[in-house]
Amino acid sequence: MHSTPSGRLSSTSAQSEPEQPTDLNNTIAVVEAAKVGALEHLEALVDAGTVEEAEALSFIQRFDIHYPALIDLVRRTYGSGEHVTSVMVALGKSLATSWGTRAADLRELDERRSSDPDWFLSRHQLGGVCYVDRWAGDLAGLRDRIPYMEELGLTYLHLMPAFAVPEGNNDGGYAVSSYREIDPRLGTMQELAGISRDLRERGISLVVDFVLNHTANDHEWAKAARAGDPKFQQYYWIYPDRTMPDAFEQTTREIFPDDHAGSFTPVAPGDPRWVWTTFHDFQWDLNWTNPEVLAAMAGEMLFLANQGAEVLRFDAVAFLWKELGTSCESLPQAHWIVQMLNRVCRIAAPATIFKSEAIVHPDEVVQYIHPDECQISYNPLQMALTWETLATRNGVLLNDAISERHGLPAGTAWVNYVRSHDDIGWTFSDEDASRRGIDGYHHRRFLNDFYTGRFPDSFADGVAFQYNPKTGDARVCGTTASLAGTTTDHPDDGVNRVLLAHAIAMSTGGLPLLYLGDELAQTNDPDWHLDPANGNDSRWAHRPRFPERGFRDREDTSTVAGRVFQGLKHMLAVRHQTTEFDGADLIGFEPNNQHLVAYQRPGLDPEGWPSTVLCLANVDDHPHRVEASTLSGFERDATSLLDDRIVDLALGVVLQPHSTVWLRVYSK
Numbered sequence: 001m002h003s004t005p006s007g008r009l010s011s012t013s014a015q016s017e018p019e020q021p022t023d024l025n026n027t028i029a030v031v032e033a034a035k036v037g038a039l040e041h042l043e044a045l046v047d048a049g050t051v052e053e054a055e056a057l058s059f060i061q062r063f064d065i066h067y068p069a070l071i072d073l074v075r076r077t078y079g080s081g082e083h084v085t086s087v088m089v090a091l092g093k094s095l096a097t098s099w100g101t102r103a104a105d106l107r108e109l110d111e112r113r114s115s116d117p118d119w120f121l122s123r124h125q126l127g128g129v130c131y132v133d134r135w136a137g138d139l140a141g142l143r144d145r146i147p148y149m150e151e152l153g154l155t156y157l158h159l160m161p162a163f164a165v166p167e168g169n170n171d172g173g174y175a176v177s178s179y180r181e182i183d184p185r186l187g188t189m190q191e192l193a194g195i196s197r198d199l200r201e202r203g204i205s206l207v208v209d210f211v212l213n214h215t216a217n218d219h220e221w222a223k224a225a226r227a228g229d230p231k232f233q234q235y236y237w238i239y240p241d242r243t244m245p246d247a248f249e250q251t252t253r254e255i256f257p258d259d260h261a262g263s264f265t266p267v268a269p270g271d272p273r274w275v276w277t278t279f280h281d282f283q284w285d286l287n288w289t290n291p292e293v294l295a296a297m298a299g300e301m302l303f304l305a306n307q308g309a310e311v312l313r314f315d316a317v318a319f320l321w322k323e324l325g326t327s328c329e330s331l332p333q334a335h336w337i338v339q340m341l342n343r344v345c346r347i348a349a350p351a352t353i354f355k356s357e358a359i360v361h362p363d364e365v366v367q368y369i370h371p372d373e374c375q376i377s378y379n380p381l382q383m384a385l386t387w388e389t390l391a392t393r394n395g396v397l398l399n400d401a402i403s404e405r406h407g408l409p410a411g412t413a414w415v416n417y418v419r420s421h422d423d424i425g426w427t428f429s430d431e432d433a434s435r436r437g438i439d440g441y442h443h444r445r446f447l448n449d450f451y452t453g454r455f456p457d458s459f460a461d462g463v464a465f466q467y468n469p470k471t472g473d474a475r476v477c478g479t480t481a482s483l484a485g486t487t488t489d490h491p492d493d494g495v496n497r498v499l500l501a502h503a504i505a506m507s508t509g510g511l512p513l514l515y516l517g518d519e520l521a522q523t524n525d526p527d528w529h530l531d532p533a534n535g536n537d538s539r540w541a542h543r544p545r546f547p548e549r550g551f552r553d554r555e556d557t558s559t560v561a562g563r564v565f566q567g568l569k570h571m572l573a574v575r576h577q578t579t580e581f582d583g584a585d586l587i588g589f590e591p592n593n594q595h596l597v598a599y600q601r602p603g604l605d606p607e608g609w610p611s612t613v614l615c616l617a618n619v620d621d622h623p624h625r626v627e628a629s630t631l632s633g634f635e636r637d638a639t640s641l642l643d644d645r646i647v648d649l650a651l652g653v654v655l656q657p658h659s660t661v662w663l664r665v666y667s668k
Contacts, residue, residue, distance in 0.1 A: 009043055009056050020089065024080035027071050034092025035063060041096040050100065055107060059099055062347045067092070070343040074291065077336045084291040091295050098302035099348040105197065106308065106351065113351040120156075120353070120376055120511050121413050123581035126572060127156035127207070127513035129421065131173070132186050134545050135516055139187030143195050148551075150202060152519065153572050156511065157199060158207035158313065160421055162186050166216050166282055168533045172421060172543070174209070174315060175216035175283045179300040189307060196308025205310040207355070210301055212341075213316040214283040221296075222284050226267055235293055236284050237276035237322065238267060244324075245274045252328050255279055257468045258536070263328075278319050288320050288337055298344045305349035311376070313355045314338065317368060330364045338373045355415060359422075362405055362429050371411040376511060379414040380427045381405060386501050387424060387476075387483065388443075391450045391460075393620040395597040396436055397428060402508060402599045403588025404432075413584050414510035418501045418518065419483070423465040423475035423539055424451070444473075451476040451483055459485030459494065461524060463538040479542045481521040486560050493621070495521070495560055496658035499567045500617050503660040506575050507615045509584035509601065514568075515542075520550030521564040574641050574662070579606050580613045587612075592630050595620035596655065605664060613641065614663040618655035626653045634665040 021029040042056040071088060078084040102110075113119060128149065136142040139162075149157065161173030164181040173183075182189050196206040215222055224232035239245055245264035252263045256279055265281040267273040276285040286293050304312060321333035338354065345352050356374035358365050362381045369377045385398040408414065426447055430440035449455040451462040462478035480501065481487070486494030498521065506512045525544035534540045550561035557563050575581055580603030591598040597617040605611040614634070618624050631649040638647045641662040647653060655661055 009039070009046060009053055009060075020086075022082045022085055024071060024075045024078075024085045024088065027068055027075075030071055030085060030088055031064075031067050031092075033089045034067060035060070037090070037093030038063060038096035041093055041100060045100045051107070058111075059096065059347070062350065063092075063095070066343045066346045070340055070347075073336050073340045073343065074294070077333055077340070078289075078291045078294075087291045087295050091298065094295070094299060095302070095344065095348040098299065098306065102306050102349065103193075103197075103308075105200065106306065106349075109200070109310070109351040110349070117371075118411055118413075118583075121509075121583050123578060124576055125155050125511045126153050127158060127415065127511055128152065128154045128516045129158040129160065129207075129513060130516040131160040131421070131543060132162045134543055136546065138185065139182070139191045139195060143198060146198060146202065146204075149199075149204060152514075152569075153576075154204055156205045156207060156311070156513075158311070158513070161209045161211065162192070163211075166218050169280070169282070169537065170216065171280050171283060172534075172537075172539065174211050175214075175280065176211045177216045177218050178220070179210075180303055193307045200308065200310075206308050207311040207313060208304055208307075208309045209315050210304060210312040211315045212286070212297055212301075213278065213319045214285045217282045217284050219284075225284075226271075231292075234290050235287055235296075237287050239264075239274050241272060242274060245276075247324060248276075248322070248328070251326055252278075254468065256466060257470070258466055276322065278316070285319070285322070287322075288333070289322070294337065294340060298341060301341060302344070302348050305345065305352040310351060311353055311355050313357055314374060315357050317356050317374070318358045318360050318364065330358070330360055330367070335367065335373060338368065342372055342374075359425055359427060362401070362427065362432075365427075366405070366408065369412045370409050375411065376413050376415050378420070379416050379508075379510070380425070382414070382504070382508065383417055383419065384424060384427050386418065386504055387451065388426070388428070388447060389597060389619045390484070390497055390501065391447055391458075394594050395591075395617070395619050396594055397433065397438070398504075398597050399588065399590075399599075400432060400436070401428070402586065402597070406508065406586050408584065414508070415513050416505040416508055416510050417513040417515070418480050418498075418505055419478075419515055419542070420513075421515065421539070421543060423477050425475045448474045448476060451478065459488050459490075459497075461485075461487050463524070463541045465538045477538045477541050479522050479524055479544070480515070480518040481560070481564070482524045482542070486521055486564075487523055491560050492563075493658060495563045495567070498564050499571065500619070500658050500660050502568060503571060503615075503662075504597065504617060506571060507581065507601065507613070507662065508599065509581070509586050517544065517547055517550075519565055519568050520547045520554060521561045522547040522550055571642065577606070578613060578641060578662070578664075579604055580611060580664070589614060590630070591616065591626050593624050593626065595622075595624045596626065598626075609666075612665050612667065614638075614665050616653065616655055616661045616663070618657060618659050621657050623654055623656050626655070628652045631665075633668060635668055638666075639664040 045051045046053050164177040221232050221235050249262045259280050264274040265277045267275050318330045321331040322328045354374040356368040356377040368374050389395050389398045426444040433440045450458050451460040452464045461482040462476045465475045465477045467474040484494045484497035524541045528540040529535045553559040553561040554565040580601045587600040589598040589600050601613040640647050
């Protein structure tokens with residue numbers, strides 16, 4: 001083995017080389033065998049001057065902490081046989097190899113984030129999300145828009161999948177042909193790595209998707225499986241006939257019924273084999289019951305981390321594990337897989353964190369959020385109920401959710417958003433609705449009708465998505481401005497709804513996320529249905545191209561775009577100054593008025609005194625009051641942060657229609 005100048009790294013491996021273990025139950029033997037390959041590679045890197053010995057020792061320290069825990073998770077998931085043991089021994093060197101290609105500035109970021117693991121909980125954080133081609137044309141255009149990102153105050157940029165994809169419909173980039181190649185129409189992976197450095201220098205974290213439930217059917221693994229390669233056939237769920245697919249489909253649900261019935265499609269026209277395709281027929285589900293898939297996908301994940309991805313969005317994480325006789329959603333093994341990948345990152349790319357995308361029952365969403373699993377997560381319940389409360393003019397369900405379902409483990413955070421690239425599904429709990437006398441099924445039908453213009457006097461201009469005639473289920477598409485009513489005869493009401501919705505996302509704790517274009521009041525693309533590749537997917541209605549006119553008007557408050565942009569900029573400036581908005585602590589507040597949304601953010605004021613920001617929002621079309629008696633637990637004088645004035649709480653607080661108030665208050 002190589003020696004190092006000081007010999008310290010060599011001393012960690014001076015023992016005789018261990019025998020190759022064949023049983024994962026011997027954790028110590030497996031860890032030591034895996035570390036042999038890692039040490040050989042690290043010593044070569046140190047000898048070559050590629051990394052400092054102290055950095056290599058830090059890697060080994062992380063390895064010693066996290067690899068035994070990784071082995072325990074693998075054994076729980078895959079058993080302890082010889083095959084999985086050999087996979088785990090080989091993975092040790094793979095992790096060192098991946099870490100060895102990590103750029104020096106990323107290794108420095110690893111150290112900084114280790115001392116500030118809760119960086120995403122700062123009140124200064126602001127996320128933005130976009131499609132590269134729709135928002136900037138290509139990666140070169142994206143680099144040109146960095147000054148605008150700085151003007152807006154972004155610290156977190158999520159690029160929708162820009163990977164190589166099949167021609168035509170590719171589910172908005174979520175059918176990945178290669179995790180290591182960028183769509184050539186957008187640029188190259190080398191360009192993306194360069195942009196990630198440019199963003200990092202400006203304090204903006206790059207976020208990319210890790211599509212881990214499936215690959216495109218033209219991925220090299222899928223091509224090999226289709227050709228009959230026995231190794232890669234085991235990477236997917238492929239069956240020779242309909243026997244097993246029919247058995248699985250007894251308990252699974254249809255996700256995209258417009259695309260195909262059930263969960264399986266033919267491998268190819270005329271091919272008797274069937275392959276699992278939860279979503280589209282061109283998206284083949286990976287077989288995570290095969291430990292080789294775990295190792296292969298860990299490699300793809302670390303490659304993306306090494307391009308500068310500081311956050312990886314785990315797509316469709318609830319669907320990872322399949323088991324006959326179950327719904328094949330949110331099974332325990334899905335969590336174990338994420339925990340395994342977390343341990344891998346803690347060793348080889350510790351600055352990189354995970355964001356979960358689990359659009360499932362609220363009780364299941366929170367199960368993916370933990371420092372050892374996904375550190376941050378979309379908050380689909382708050383998003384959906386924000387729209388619900390605007391439609392009903394009633395804040396009860398949202399108040400309940402904020403009071404009862406907002407809490408998360410320490411070291412984690414919600415990503416709060418008003419809308420995303422995807423459709424809006426009404427993910428509230430039927431049990432929560434029933435407690436308030438609301439029938440969940442009929443309420444969802446009402447919301448779908450309201451936001452697609454089928455309800456009298458609706459202000460919304462939305463489009464239905466994936467209507468299922470068997471269940472009556474559907475979802476809703478539309479930009480924030482279109483859904484909020486900026487295109488009606490009363491655009492000011494729409495502007496106020498846009499600002500109200502974002503005020504909730506910005507003040508409930510965690511990381512707020514803007515779909516870029518919404519800050520400029522971008523409306524639906526009227527020609528989305530004319531696209532030959534995507535015209536049957538109504539989500540493209542809310543994925544229009546960069547709003548050049550809105551961008552030009554962003555400082556003109558006589559325009560809708562200007563009022564939204566300047567309103568958001570002011571709100572963000574106040575948020576930056578509001579020290580109580582650090583962290584994620586939140587306490588519910590009963591406003592004693594069903595038209596108001598209310599909650600408290602306890603913390604310290606700028607002088608360091610214990611204080612609370614009481615957040616109030618009127619979701620109705622008429623003014624409403626919070627009575628003085630409701631506010632009697634606070635000192636009489638309060639500061640209204642958004643308009644910088646003193647409020648006498650003994651007189652109560654009046655909120656105008658679709659308005660927001662942030663009050664700094666002190667308990668008696």
